[in-house]
Amino acid sequence: MGSDVRDACGVFGIYAPGHMVANQIYLGLFALQHRGQESAGIACSDGDTITVIKEMGLVAQAFDDVKLAALDGHIGIGHVRYSTTGSSEWRNAQPIFRSVADGGIALGHNGNLTNTTELAEVLGTLPGMFEHSATEVDSTSDSELIAALLAQEFSNGEDSDGRDLERALTTVLPKLSGAFSLVLIDEAHLFGVRDPHGIRPLVLGRTDGGWVLASETAALDIVGAHFVREVEPGELVAIDAAGVRSIRYADPTPNLCIFEFVYIARPDTQLYGKSVHLARQRMGEELARQAPADADMVMPVPESGVPAAQGYSRASGIAYGDGFVKNRYVGRTFIQPDQRQRGSGVRIKLNPIAANLSGKKVVVVDDSIVRGTTTRQIITVLREAGAVEVHFRVSSPPYRWPCFYGLDTGERADLLAADMSVGEIQDFLGVDSLAYLDLDRLVAATEVGHESFCSACFTGNYPVAVPLQDTKLVLENRSAADHDFGQILPEQSAQ
Numbered sequence: 001m002g003s004d005v006r007d008a009c010g011v012f013g014i015y016a017p018g019h020m021v022a023n024q025i026y027l028g029l030f031a032l033q034h035r036g037q038e039s040a041g042i043a044c045s046d047g048d049t050i051t052v053i054k055e056m057g058l059v060a061q062a063f064d065d066v067k068l069a070a071l072d073g074h075i076g077i078g079h080v081r082y083s084t085t086g087s088s089e090w091r092n093a094q095p096i097f098r099s100v101a102d103g104g105i106a107l108g109h110n111g112n113l114t115n116t117t118e119l120a121e122v123l124g125t126l127p128g129m130f131e132h133s134a135t136e137v138d139s140t141s142d143s144e145l146i147a148a149l150l151a152q153e154f155s156n157g158e159d160s161d162g163r164d165l166e167r168a169l170t171t172v173l174p175k176l177s178g179a180f181s182l183v184l185i186d187e188a189h190l191f192g193v194r195d196p197h198g199i200r201p202l203v204l205g206r207t208d209g210g211w212v213l214a215s216e217t218a219a220l221d222i223v224g225a226h227f228v229r230e231v232e233p234g235e236l237v238a239i240d241a242a243g244v245r246s247i248r249y250a251d252p253t254p255n256l257c258i259f260e261f262v263y264i265a266r267p268d269t270q271l272y273g274k275s276v277h278l279a280r281q282r283m284g285e286e287l288a289r290q291a292p293a294d295a296d297m298v299m300p301v302p303e304s305g306v307p308a309a310q311g312y313s314r315a316s317g318i319a320y321g322d323g324f325v326k327n328r329y330v331g332r333t334f335i336q337p338d339q340r341q342r343g344s345g346v347r348i349k350l351n352p353i354a355a356n357l358s359g360k361k362v363v364v365v366d367d368s369i370v371r372g373t374t375t376r377q378i379i380t381v382l383r384e385a386g387a388v389e390v391h392f393r394v395s396s397p398p399y400r401w402p403c404f405y406g407l408d409t410g411e412r413a414d415l416l417a418a419d420m421s422v423g424e425i426q427d428f429l430g431v432d433s434l435a436y437l438d439l440d441r442l443v444a445a446t447e448v449g450h451e452s453f454c455s456a457c458f459t460g461n462y463p464v465a466v467p468l469q470d471t472k473l474v475l476e477n478r479s480a481a482d483h484d485f486g487q488i489l490p491e492q493s494a495q
């Protein structure tokens with residue numbers, strides 16, 4: 001909860017001949033709810049017709065028995081979304097449906113493309129194909145662009161052999177840049193795609209008589225599927241009556257978002273074969289070794305700070321305790337659309353346990369500080385409840401650079417650490433001490449190699465070039481020299 005950011009999206013897909021899959025997709029989306037809370041959608045095919053239902057709100061609000069019963073079919077995909085500011089509207093909900101040739105396609109996207117302007121220019125030559133002009137393209141329409149490009153391939157295509165979408169994907173995917181984990185269906189096939197960097201996760205699972213695709217392994221568990229493998233970066237997986245086919249459309253350069261390990265993914269998910277929960281505990285242990293504190297109690301900012309606080313306690317020998325009771329019926333703070341409301345959300349969600357805090361020196365552990373608004377209020381609440389010293393520990397490095405790959409952190413000016421030193425942040429938060437986990441220690445805690453990650457929000461070293469024309473505002477703190485170049489390239493952007 002300390003990470004006052006908007007999450008990535010979540011995707012789910014299933015192919016299960018002889019079964020109605022809508023209920024399983026519903027469960028899968030329920031398990032992925034933490035990745036997006038603004039809209040939810042399901043598309044199912046019965047072999048002849050694709051039906052799509054999408055609504056604003058949480059999965060449980062968006063669907064009921066009547067709607068699920070209307071989603072007939074044994075092939076389907078689902079999507080939960082957190083939109084960017086100003087685009088929280090039904091038309092941006094997914095899955096996206098497009099009529100093509102004699103049928104249709106539906107698509108769910110997790111991630112953000114970084115070459116939308118180029119792609120829209122291509123589509124802009126086709127009247128009616130895409131409603132935005134190139135200059136109007138923003139991050140909310142990049143998924144629509146993918147669907148439009150695929151539809152364009154259908155109109156350019158040859159006689160149907162039942163593999164039109166697969167052929168369209170192999171043509172379109174190499175043109176896309178940025179982050180994209182996709183699930184797609186036509187009437188008879190399910191597809192899963194990961195971008196060549198594998199920035200967002202996507203896994204393949206097996207269930208009785210069927211196959212499942214999901215953003216996280218936790219969504220396999222809920223439908224009784226077992227983990228088979230991750231969809232590889234640069235891989236297209238096609239699933240139909242013949243089984244699973246793997247098509248390599250690009251060479252892999254794995255750069256999984258390290259923030260998935262820090263905050264986004266559920267703790268009961270596995271990434272790169274590693275338990276996220278255990279990795280977060282190791283982050284806390286590393287933090288205790290790097291930045292010890294003289295205190296009576298280690299407490300988390302619930303719930304995202306819990307595993308790291310447990311690790312900090314274990315490595316430091318300082319007792320673990322609870323300083324807050326969390327109201328479980330309030331969503332993550334970032335559901336509220338503006339800063340003022342986000343501020344009031346802290347007290348609604350977290351109530352301090354004064355009896356556990358009064359007169360104590362506490363170490364407070366959280367996974368990250370992005371905007372800082374929430375964290376500052378947490379400190380105030382702890383002091384009012386009687387804590388005599390507050391030592392804040394963060395199980396990731398300072399979050400300095402905006403994400404262009406599907407995590408909405410706002411503009412660079414919104415990031416607390418963009419231009420402040422750790423000492424200045426300590427003063428701003430009003431804590432007795434403050435420490436962030438070093439990047440090397442964070443990576444070590446994942447037990448995965450440094451080169452396998454994107455860590456651009458900590459380093460400014462973006463693995464996929466980011467076009468400046470769309471992002472001047474969010475990077476306004478950059479130097480004129482950077483702007484002159486027109487693109488932030490990985491080797492340029494490291495600071």
Ligand code: SF4
Binds near residue numbers: 199458
């Ligand atoms: S910039 Fe940060 S949040 Fe975005 S993909 Fe990279 S590591 Fe993840």
